[in-house]
Amino acid sequence: MPQSVSPEQRDSLLHTLQARFEKTASYHPHIKWRSVLDALEHAPDKLNALYAMENSGGEPSVVPDPEHPDQIVFMDCCEESPAGRRSLCYDQEALLSRKANPPKDSAAHMAGEMGAALLSEAQYRALQAVGDFDLKTSSWVQTPAEVRSLGGALFCDRRYGRVFTYHNGADAYYGSRGFRTFLIL
Numbered sequence: 001m002p003q004s005v006s007p008e009q010r011d012s013l014l015h016t017l018q019a020r021f022e023k024t025a026s027y028h029p030h031i032k033w034r035s036v037l038d039a040l041e042h043a044p045d046k047l048n049a050l051y052a053m054e055n056s057g058g059e060p061s062v063v064p065d066p067e068h069p070d071q072i073v074f075m076d077c078c079e080e081s082p083a084g085r086r087s088l089c090y091d092q093e094a095l096l097s098r099k100a101n102p103p104k105d106s107a108a109h110m111a112g113e114m115g116a117a118l119l120s121e122a123q124y125r126a127l128q129a130v131g132d133f134d135l136k137t138s139s140w141v142q143t144p145a146e147v148r149s150l151g152g153a154l155f156c157d158r159r160y161g162r163v164f165t166y167h168n169g170a171d172a173y174y175g176s177r178g179f180r181t182f183l184i185l
Helices: 007-023 033-042 044-055 092-097 107-114 121-130
Strands: 060-062 073-076 138-141 152-159 162-169 177-179 181-184
Touching: 007 033, 007 044, 007 060, 033 044, 044 060, 044 073, 044 107, 044 181, 073 121, 092 107, 107 177, 121 138, 121 152, 121 162
Parallel strands: 138 177
Antiparallel strands: 060 073, 073 181, 138 152, 152 162
């Protein structure tokens, strides 16, 4: 789990989140900042996860989530998959099975350490509905058990004005593939 933020880090993060919330008002027209702030005050551990998301380049903002329509959900809204979260295989099982040249970590493990989770394919598409993301990079997404049990994993990106879902071996890693996270308040 992420470390607790200091009072100064908390204030700076809240300022950043509020400014981004206001800048991206079209993403969440029916949610007020006061509601977000109230939710954060009732779940201070979520602030630690948001700090980890922000600190790793995710630029979290509130985005409508089809899987959690009645909740406030932050998703990584950075233009490209965060640079500090790239060159990772899908999960720890894939990392441990890698015989030669293993990456430094896995996407699922890093997301968990941040206190967040990988986007699902539906969440990734919801994110893409509010903007154009991953035009040059791609992002691992939660993979169904039946795909993962066969050694595969899913990732998504936006090319040619469309959102695509692809597959790869879960142990694969590329400099342009990272991951995006979400956090429910």
